Amino acid sequence: MKTRHLIQSAGLSLLASAAMADTPVLTVYTYDSFSSEWGPGPAVEAAFEETCGCDLQFVGTGDGAALLSRLRLEGTRTEADIVLGLDTSLLAAATDSGLFAPHSVEADYDLPIDWTDETFVPFDWGWFAFVGNAGAEAPTSLRALADSDLKIVIQDPRSSTPGLGLLMWVKAAYGEEAATLWSDLADNIVTVTPGWSEAYGMFLEGEADAVLSYTTSPAYHLIAEEDGSKVAWPFAEGHYMQIEVAAKLAGTDQPELADQFLAFIVSDGFQSVIPTTNWMYPAKVPAEGLPQGFETLIQPEQSLLFEATEAEALRAEAIEEWRAALSQ
Amino acid sequence: MRRTGTLYAVLVLAIVLLPVLAVLRAGSVNLTFGAADWAALRFTILQAALSTMFSVVLAIPVARALARRRFVGRGALITLLGAPFILPVVVAVTGLLAVFGRNGLVNSMLDWFGLPIVSIYGLWGVVLAHVFFNLPLAVRLLLQGWALIPAERFRLAASMNLPVWHLLEWPMLRAAVPGAGAVVFLICLTSFAVALTLGGGPGATTLEVAIYQAVRFDFDLGRAAVLAIVQLLVGLTAALAAWRFAINGALGGGLDRVVARWDTAQLRTRVADGFWLCLVGLLLVLPLAMVVLRGLPALGDLPAAVWPAMGRSVLVAFCAAAISVGLGLFIALRGGWPATFAGAAPLAVSGMVLGTGLFLLLFPVVSPATAALPVTALLNALVGLPFALRALGPAIATAEAAHGRLADELGLTGFARMRWLILPRIRPALGFSAGLAAAFSIGDLGVITLFATEAGQTLPLMMYRLMGAYRMEEAAGVAFLLLGLSLGLFWLFDKGGRINAEA
Amino acid sequence: MLRLEGLRVEQGSFAIGAHWPEQAPGIIALIGPSGAGKSTLISAIGGFLPATAGRILWNGQDITGLAPGQRPTATLFQDNNLFPHLTIAQNIALALRRRGMSTADQKARIAEGLAQVDLAGLGDRKPAQLSGGQQSRAALARVLLQDRPVVLLDEPFAALGPALKAEMLDLVKRVLSDRLVLMITHDPQDAARIADRVSVVADGEATSPEPTQGILQNPPDSLRAYLGQ
Known part of the structure; x- marks a missing residue:
């Protein structure tokens, strides 16, 4: 019984990987604590994969500064389609690098300031x-x-x-x-x-x-x-x-999927995960509001x-x- | 075999230097060395020199006490001496703060007696932390020196009522101290997190901090490479100076031996030895005990991903140990300047530049995720290499001196000589080197932050990620696991080298 | 046939010379005071010290520059004649290493060698588990199996008591009589016991070997001085 079970599951995983081969992969570079199992990563991945028919893969690389430095090291050969987790203090350097493409996301952000940047989409923020x-x-x-x-x-x-x-x-x-x-x-x-x-x-x-x-x-x-x-x-x-942003790489081989993900970032599926996993304010407060406890904050x-x-x-x-x- | 050794030494130098050149090439060369850089260079050398001085000078009485006293727990203390060096810096710093911090044991006691509390932060905090890391290492290095003094000489000195210190111990120390000092100096030279965390402010900036900034924030690779080359030059100069002054002292084997002595019965020497042993015992055991106390309660709550991470870490550690000992063996057989450079460069090079350079070199060829674990193992092996060389070189020399003639007589050359003469005779040194490399590798975060993905995280990386997610208790649990694994692996290899290794 | 042709060996300020005609198999004792250069000469013949002048010839062939393992010589040193980390059988097996022998043949030869020196059945022991006399026998078995036509004995039995030493000398005579043995000794009685030729080593020179009988009964001046006569 046991042997047959093993063979069956091996067969299943073969099928699964065959299916994977045809699934487009969206590679998202982010910082470690976003992609780790106690960060927003797993929930975001599950929510996006439900609708995209794709395989979302996070690559965590140190902190926000390490993230940009890695992208600059990799240059145009990077496999990243999306970068998620640059913060406002890095934006000028990120823009100068010329690695990113404009987005087409339109959202009504709940930020204390107006956000009009054409390249970077804010996903969370804090004081x-x-x-x-x-x-x-x-x-x-x-x-x-x-x-x-x-x-x-x-x-x-x-x-x-x-x-x-x-x-x-x-x-x-x-x-x-x-x-x-x-x-x-x-x-x-x-x-x-x-x-x-x-x-x-x-x-x-x-x-x-x-x-x-x-x-x-x-x-x-x-x-x-x-x-x-x-x-x-x-x-x-x-x-x-501090406003944390995401952007699409200019050289992505999945431009539609990347646009889809950037749009997903400002939706409730993404935003509702942020407060209790990244412990920041969502860029756009989801329909259910902020979790209980956030009202006590200054x-x-x-x-x-x-x-x-x-x-x-x-x-x-x-x-x-x-x-x-x-x-x- | 000599040629293989030279080849390996050149290979090691290439692995260290090529990434630096790759970083240099990727940036625009920027030779400005501003006031802040001079200040960083000065502080780097100052703290490294002070740390080395205190570590080595304090190590002398401690090693002497260990060499001539037999007491319960002596073996355990010697094993524990290996612990601080192999701990992840952030874990060791937490342990130190629990003892010397504002809220630590020492200040609680001072406060209780109504005395003003003392601050650990600043130059002296950096030196204290470096002494915590390196004093035990220096003790082990010097203890070997004592073990190399033949028992008969002590007997001879006793029968003629001659001063042991003047006649036997001082000449041995003159030979062993420069080498031990050089190793400690190199380790302190590239200090990043210790200097930054305990330094108290930007006055305590080391070159490595400036390099970090150049890579991470300014993305000024040319500047990073130039700073790294300055750091490398300082390190290699120190290593060469030590090589000129030192006769190689052994590092592995024979630590368990207590030579019969006739000059140690006086009350005065007994009290002095007791004092030094208690001092180093407290300095060592208290911070380690704090790591254990904090980690133990969280052990049950660790996330499931900790176990595969642990498996990966152990695998990396085994590979690092194998590579370190393999390279070390051939390079030690070769000896001379290749061994000196190969033994210094991996410690003197900037970790940040090395990782970045390797990334630049490897990225076009292989995906970073695939390269993460092999590169980590290789670089950990290189850090273990200087210690392997210090242990293996003298062990090989001793084996050759005693049995080389017989091997010549039997026509044992090349691999036959290795198999029948060298390997069996140097097993304790092999075990010691492998244990040190493995233990160090377990605790090292290394370059993996630059390469790793979710699927390939190691235990130290996981600890940092837990800390980054506010989960300090779980991180403490992982730290405890790291400490246990490090010590366990060291003990395993070290013992393995000694079993059936009769004279 | 071993010939030393104007051989000169220097060690620091010290030098020893020897000019010997062809020497046929048999036992030659090198006798002389401490520090005369007996060990230096033996080491040079064994290949452990370089010759500064002259040649060492074996059957007319120059062997002066060869490595120890490539010479027709086998040496027993004063100590460290066995690897302490290997068993007696493993030690002896090293002497057979390059012969391309099957394992079974090797085993048989080792057993035979051990039997010749009265150590049958002790092959599994390590050197430290044997007495001093047994260690000397084991080392002799190693030399036996090395199967070299010239055997150099650098006082390997010096640490043994008189009875044990005599026993070992007799054993040497018994098992090595078909080879050329050069043996260092301080004691004319050793020479008288087994050597058929004697070379006196004194004043920077090892004299050409002469029959033992004659030289001991009618010693030259240098030997007379050494013997205190």
């Missing part, structure tokens, strides 16, 4: 924020934080997108005064980590009073762990935003965001400013 413990001292602005004795962990803007986000946040809020703020923040910074994970882990271990993360981070603890002890600090200067009154080319122009100088202020 950067310092996340601390509920009930503890909470400063109300970047300035108040710099003047306090509170300890924070941040990420390095040279190796991490949240780190770069904070750099832009300070620049957007303080402009010419950014260097002064960094100097005053220096004694609050416990350390600067290479990536988000290390920093967040250190905060959870009690190494700091707060960590640079997102306003949505407390939702993870609340919903996944039923732990309401983490809060994001609302700051008077406003909060810098809602910054002012959203800050540099335009892509402006951010790119500011970056080198801002990093040098940051380095000089913190190296004292």
Whole structure:
């Protein structure tokens, strides 16, 4: 019995792979935590494959910065049809690379700003924020934080997108005064980590009073762990935003399928997965609304965001400013 | 066989250098070396030099105590000495923070006594972490030096009432310390995550951080390659300097031996040895215990994908061990400058540039997903190579000195000599090298981030992905698994090398 | 037939020379004071040291530049004559390695060799499991099976007691009498016991071998000085 069963299933899988050979494959490059089994990847894949008659394959490569760097390494020979997970701070460089084609998606986004980019389709977004413990001292602005004795962990803007986000946040809020703020923040910074994970882990271990993360981070603890002890600090200067986008590769061999996927991104099938797997706000709130728990999150009154080319122009100088202020 | 060795050494150098050249070629050469780069170079050398000094100087009394004391748990302590080096950096840092961090054991105690707490972050934090990683390694390297002093010499010194330190130990250390120091220096030179996490800010920027930025954010490959070449030159210079000053000391075999000594009964030396052993024991065991304590509760909740990932990691580790020992054997037989360069270059090269360069070279030929595991195994093997060379070289020399004449007499050359003389005589060193390479490979994230897909993830990659998804507890569970696997594999190979390996 | 033609071997500032006519099979004792160069000469003939001048000829053929394994010689050293990690049988099998023999033939030859040195049945032991005398016999069996016409003995029995040494010398005479054996010794009694020729090694030279009987009864000055007569 057992043998026959094995043969049968072997036959089935042969059939299956024969069927696969005829199915078009859509290759989507994304960052690791999107494609991993606890990220949005599996649910998105299942939902899209239901309708597309295709095989959607995610390729996860490090973080957002690694993603763009890999695409540039591969150049026009890349097998990617779609890239999913570039963030606003990388858009100028991504546009300059000339690797991407315009999209035809039209949607009514629920973003704090107007989105009109012709190449990139936003799929989720969030505000950067310092996340601390509920009930503890909470400063109300970047300035108040710099003047306090509170300890924070941040990420390095040279190796991490949240780190770069904070750099832009300070620049957007303080402009010419950014260097002064960094100097005053220096004694609050416990350390600067290479990536988000290390920093967040250190905060959870009690190494700091707060960590640079997102306003949505407390939702993870609340919903996944039923732990309401983490809060994001609302700051008077406003909060810098991160918008994550997807785009079609100019050299794709599946242009129709790629367009279909970009359209799918702004539909409920994709958007309803985002809040509790990627722990960000969906770019277009699905019909059923946001999951319970998200209503407890802080809602910054002012959203800050540099335009892509402006951010790119500011970056080198801002990093040098940051380095000089913190190296004292 | 000599020619094979040269060939392999050249192959190793090619695997290290070609990717650097590929990166250089892909970018526009940018020779500007700004103030920030000079600062990074200075800090890189400063922290590496300090870390090396503390690791090696502290290793001397510890290795001496281990060499001359027999006590319960001595074997276990020696096995544990291999642990920090093979731990993924992020795991080790978590363990260290649990002891020395703001909320750690040390500061809790200080606080309890009403004393001000101390901060681990900054240059000294980086040095502390590097000492945690490398002191045990240096102890193992030096312990070998003690094992090479023949027991009869101690007897002779005792019968003539001569000072053992002056007569036997100091000359041995003069031969062994430069080599051990060079290995530690090279490891600290390319430090990325430790320097960044514990450095406390951009003042603690190493060259590797600048390289990372150049590749990831600026996509300035020319600059990345130039920085990598500067780093490589510093490393090779250090290795050559050590080679000039050092007589090769052995690394493998004979660790279990306690030589009978007649100079160790005084209370003073007993107290001193006890102090050093307790110190290194605490420095080692406390952070490791923290990793275990945090990981154990999560072990039941690990996602199912952890098991195939573990299988892949073990497979990669076995391949890395085989390649490392295979290359090491032939290169060690060859000796000389090829061995020196082949033993230094893999440690001195920038991991970021190596991975990127290999990607550029391989991508046109083979899909990155297919190449992910083989490339990871190969690069892990290369990192194990310097240690394999340090273990195998002296073991081969010893076998040749004792039995080479008989092998000549019997006309044993080439592979027959390898089979009947070399291999059986150097088995403990082979086991040690294979164990180290395997254990290191298990914990190494390496280049897999650049190549891997969902289907091919290894255990360290999975740990990072769990961390990236807020799942710190599960990540701690995987970290515990990594620690256990690393130690288990090292123990397995090391023991395997010793079974039936009679004199 | 072994001939040394103006042979000169140097080791640092030390040198030894020998000029010997053709030597037929039999046992030649090399006798002389410590440091006279007996081992140096033997090593050069065995191929472990290069000759600085002159030639070593075997049956008229120049063998001066050959590797040890390619010479018609087999050497027993003072120590390390067996690989400690191999059994006695494996050690001896290495001597038969290049003969293209079947495994069964090899086994038979090894058993025969062991029997000749009175070690029958001990082939499975490792050297450390044998006594000093048995190790010497095993090493002798190795040389026997190497089947080289010239056997060089560099004091392999020096560590044995007088009775055991005498036993080993008799064994050498019994099993190797058809070959040319060069044997280093300090003791004229060893020479008298088995050697048919003696070469006196002193003052930088190994004299041409002379019959034992005559040379011991009427020693030349150099030997007389060594013997304290």
